[in-house]
Amino acid sequence: MEQTQMGSLLHTAEMVHFAAFGVMILVYSIRLFWLLRFKAGRDRQMPGERFGDTSISPAVYSMMNVVMPWAMESTRKNLLFYLSFVIFHLGVAAGIFFAFVNSFYPPLFEIPVVAYAFMAMIGGALLVSIIRIFRRFISSVLRLISSPDDYFALFTLTVWFALGVPAVASMVGIVEGEIFLVAYLFATSFFLVYVPFSKISHYLYYPFTRYYIGKTLGHRGSMPAARAQV
Numbered sequence: 001m002e003q004t005q006m007g008s009l010l011h012t013a014e015m016v017h018f019a020a021f022g023v024m025i026l027v028y029s030i031r032l033f034w035l036l037r038f039k040a041g042r043d044r045q046m047p048g049e050r051f052g053d054t055s056i057s058p059a060v061y062s063m064m065n066v067v068m069p070w071a072m073e074s075t076r077k078n079l080l081f082y083l084s085f086v087i088f089h090l091g092v093a094a095g096i097f098f099a100f101v102n103s104f105y106p107p108l109f110e111i112p113v114v115a116y117a118f119m120a121m122i123g124g125a126l127l128v129s130i131i132r133i134f135r136r137f138i139s140s141v142l143r144l145i146s147s148p149d150d151y152f153a154l155f156t157l158t159v160w161f162a163l164g165v166p167a168v169a170s171m172v173g174i175v176e177g178e179i180f181l182v183a184y185l186f187a188t189s190f191f192l193v194y195v196p197f198s199k200i201s202h203y204l205y206y207p208f209t210r211y212y213i214g215k216t217l218g219h220r221g222s223m224p225a226a227r228a229q230v
Helices: 002-035 058-067 079-104 106-110 112-138 140-145 148-172 179-197 199-220
Strands: none
Touching: 002 079, 002 179, 002 199, 058 199, 079 106, 079 112, 079 148, 079 179, 106 112, 106 148, 112 140, 112 148, 148 179, 148 199, 179 199
């Protein structure tokens, strides 16, 4: 009887999950429609003189900046911070992938090597998020620039990761029952509705802002980076 009730609750969690996904798609569609109304501006000055490789579009180079830690001083001089950035966002991607794919094809996560890989990625992101919480409280600079949404987003993401690890573990019998999986799907549903209205939606704007920066500043010969020939 208890198992039947849990199965029914899991089905309800999946239905709520996909309904929340529909809300997110609707909100993002409206935002994208608004963003696509604006075109990247043109630089008012003549293109700068180039001494490097001009075969790469500045707009493309700018959008690929996130996977080029050597391109910015902040990541070039602090590779450990960049590594934590990669681990954190890999965990987010793994958590989203698990939430959706598991609803369609659970046997994928019953394969031990797959389950352990996802547990490692989500667990790594959990560790990074805990470190980020401490940094936000310890650093006077971060405290100064942090808004309530910053704290709320980070705390709730940490809880989401913490639920994700045992949720995946339950697929291979490491954790008994489906309670963590149900809780994880409900938490994911909350994020699907909350994210479009929070700071976490910055990833939606990333390709637009980087494209605009590359298209305008690239006219000055500043992208891609070039070394002057002596």
